[in-house]
Amino acid sequence: MNAAPDYRLQRNAFGRLELTAADGQTHLGVVPVRAFPITAADDGIGLVDPHGHELAWIERLSDLPDEMRSLVEDELARREFMPEIRRIVSVSSFATPSTWQVDTDRGASTLVLKGEEDIRRLHSPALLIADSNGIHFLIRDRYALDQHSRRILDRFL
Numbered sequence: 001m002n003a004a005p006d007y008r009l010q011r012n013a014f015g016r017l018e019l020t021a022a023d024g025q026t027h028l029g030v031v032p033v034r035a036f037p038i039t040a041a042d043d044g045i046g047l048v049d050p051h052g053h054e055l056a057w058i059e060r061l062s063d064l065p066d067e068m069r070s071l072v073e074d075e076l077a078r079r080e081f082m083p084e085i086r087r088i089v090s091v092s093s094f095a096t097p098s099t100w101q102v103d104t105d106r107g108a109s110t111l112v113l114k115g116e117e118d119i120r121r122l123h124s125p126a127l128l129i130a131d132s133n134g135i136h137f138l139i140r141d142r143y144a145l146d147q148h149s150r151r152i153l154d155r156f157l
Contacts, residue, residue: 004065005056005058005064005068006021006022007019007020007021007022007055007056008020009030009047009068009071009072010071011071012028016028016029016030017029017030017031017032017071017075018030019047019055019056021055027049027055028050029049029050030047030048030049030055031047031048031049031050031075031079032045032046032047032048032058032072032075032076032079033045033046033047033048034076034080037080037082038122038123038126038128038138039122039123042060042061042062043059043060043061044057044058044059045057045058045061045072045076046058047072058072061073081135082136082137082138083104083105083106083109083135083137083138084104084105084137084138084139084140085102085103085104085129085137085138085139085145085149086102086103086104086105086145087102087103087145087146087148087149088100088101088102088145088148088149088152088153089101089102089103089108090152091113091152094155094156096113096114096115096116096156097112097113097114097115097132098112098113099111099112099113100112100113102137104137109137111129111131111132111133111135111137112131112132112133113129113131113132113156114132116156116157118130118131119156119157125141125142125143125144126138126139126140126141126142127139127142127153139153
């Protein structure tokens with residue numbers, strides 16, 4: 001385990017994260033941002049101020065003391081919402097825009113795909129699908145999907 005960080009992280013009276021630097025300066029509204037949210041979710045997390053300026057860098061989440069790690073994990077969970085598609089039930093059309101009925105790790109959902117460019121290839125075999133509302137759906141391994149889902153997906157790739 002690495003040495004304790006030279007800053008303090010806590011929630012203020014309004015429930016927002018604040019970082020107190022080694023020099024005693026306090027930064028309000030601190031937000032944790034993952035460098036690699038899908039491929040290395042617990043490695044490389046920046047703590048940034050509301051203007052996007054990096055205040056601190058966390059090499060590995062597991063290196064933080066338990067209390068600070070819990071604060072960062074809670075804040076990340078509040079900000080991040082990326083359901084993982086387990087099955088594609090149906091699509092309204094093979095032309096875009098099309099409405100997709102999917103089963104995710106968070107239950108059944110409907111998404112509207114505006115165009116094929118909204119399906120982004122990540123590190124193979126992962127895909128990221130952005131719906132018309134800006135919600136990102138993850139397919140961690142497109143080859144692990146059932147045959148019906150793969151057949152539908154292949155029509156859009």
